[in-house]
Amino acid sequence: MTDNKDIIQAIRENAEQGFRLLMAKYKEPIYWHIRRLVVSHDDAQDATQETFVRIFRSFEQYSGEGSFQAWIFRIATNEALRLLGRNQGKTMLSLEDNVTATLTMRADDYYDYSNVEVVKLQKAILALPAKQQLAFNLRYYDDLSYKEIAAVTDSTEATVKANYHFAKEKIIKYMNSNDI
Amino acid sequence: MEQNFDFSKIGKQMPYTVPDGFFDELEENVMREVKAQPAKKNKAKTIRMAIRAALAVAACLALFLVVKKNLPQGNNTITDDFDNVELAFSNLSTEDQDYLLEVYQEEQFMDNVLNESNYEESI
Numbered sequence: 001m002t003d004n005k006d007i008i009q010a011i012r013e014n015a016e017q018g019f020r021l022l023m024a025k026y027k028e029p030i031y032w033h034i035r036r037l038v039v040s041h042d043d044a045q046d047a048t049q050e051t052f053v054r055i056f057r058s059f060e061q062y063s064g065e066g067s068f069q070a071w072i073f074r075i076a077t078n079e080a081l082r083l084l085g086r087n088q089g090k091t092m093l094s095l096e097d098n099v100t101a102t103l104t105m106r107a108d109d110y111y112d113y114s115n116v117e118v119v120k121l122q123k124a125i126l127a128l129p130a131k132q133q134l135a136f137n138l139r140y141y142d143d144l145s146y147k148e149i150a151a152v153t154d155s156t157e158a159t160v161k162a163n164y165h166f167a168k169e170k171i172i173k174y175m176n177s178n179d180i
Numbered sequence: 181m182e183q184n185f186d187f188s189k190i191g192k193q194m195p196y197t198v199p200d201g202f203f204d205e206l207e208e209n210v211m212r213e214v215k216a217q218p219a220k221k222n223k224a225k226t227i228r229m230a231i232r233a234a235l236a237v238a239a240c241l242a243l244f245l246v247v248k249k250n251l252p253q254g255n256n257t258i259t260d261d262f263d264n265v266e267l268a269f270s271n272l273s274t275e276d277q278d279y280l281l282e283v284y285q286e287e288q289f290m291d292n293v294l295n296e297s298n299y300e301e302s303i
Contacts, residue, residue, distance in 0.1 A: 019214065023207045031206070035196055045206065052210040057217075110197050119195045141192055175185035 001025055004068040011059060019056055022072075027052070029142055030076045036125070036137050037080040041110040043087070047079040054079070070151035073144065077134065077152055094130075117175075124174035128167050131155070135163035136171070233276045241268050 011018030
């Protein structure tokens with residue numbers, strides 16, 4: 001997988017070729033990050049597409065300082081919150097808003113409910129407050145460092161660690177319960 | 181807290197899927213969109229450059245006025261407005277000069293002013 005420094009250099013030398021490298025590395029992680037937040041495939045597709053268009057158009061605004069990966073995930077998170085907000089009749093949800101998406105049993109081609117434990121875990125995550133949800137997802141699924149997650153959520157490392165810890169505790173409690 | 185639940189049993193599995201070929205299609209959709217509307221110039225950077233250039237011009241003009249005021253009347257040979265501007269311009273850094281030239285070359289308003297002035301000279 002191409003290193004972020006090489007991707008940045010490639011974009012500066014040839015925007016289109018560089019951007020293809022960026023998409024090769026990030027299109028799947030970013031889609032899944034957004035999908036975990038918005039749940040619906042169609043919404044995730046829209047927000048992912050918008051995320052990459054925004055990254056392309058605002059690339060010059062990346063200062064070179066701080067994690068490039070965190071910068072990308074921050075744009076993606078904002079797009080997901082914007083979409084969730086739009087669905088609720090708001091301009092954008094903030095991380096202080098306590099509601100994200102819900103996982104509902106739907107007859108849809110793009111869900112797989114065959115593994116009950118997997119579905120239950122996702123329900124547990126979606127029941128978390130937004131900041132805990134983000135801290136958990138970005139750490140557990142995307143392997144971001146606490147520092148990077150703090151940059152994504154505009155928070156501190158200590159707060160992110162606390163959010164991750166509380167999220168894990170709540171998930172374990174939910175998974176050990178008889179709730180489905 | 182009792183921790184019966186083991187994250188490693190589920191790992192990163194999710195109850196979500198995507199259509200076949202989705203990620204290839206996604207990439208092409210994005211590339212099509214960004215090609216249709218290429219990246220904009222960094223507006224903030226341009227504004228900072230413009231402010232810096234404007235400040236530099238103002239500083240040069242102020243310097244010129246101070247020098248002019250302190251010169252003996254008989255030695256003050258710089259009377260033409262064009263000379264004043266040229267002097268101020270020559271005191272700018274090469275970078276600021278290039279920036280001003282670039283800005284004014286793109287500036288339709290300045291083109292109109294120059295055209296009017298050429299027209300007045302010709303009559």
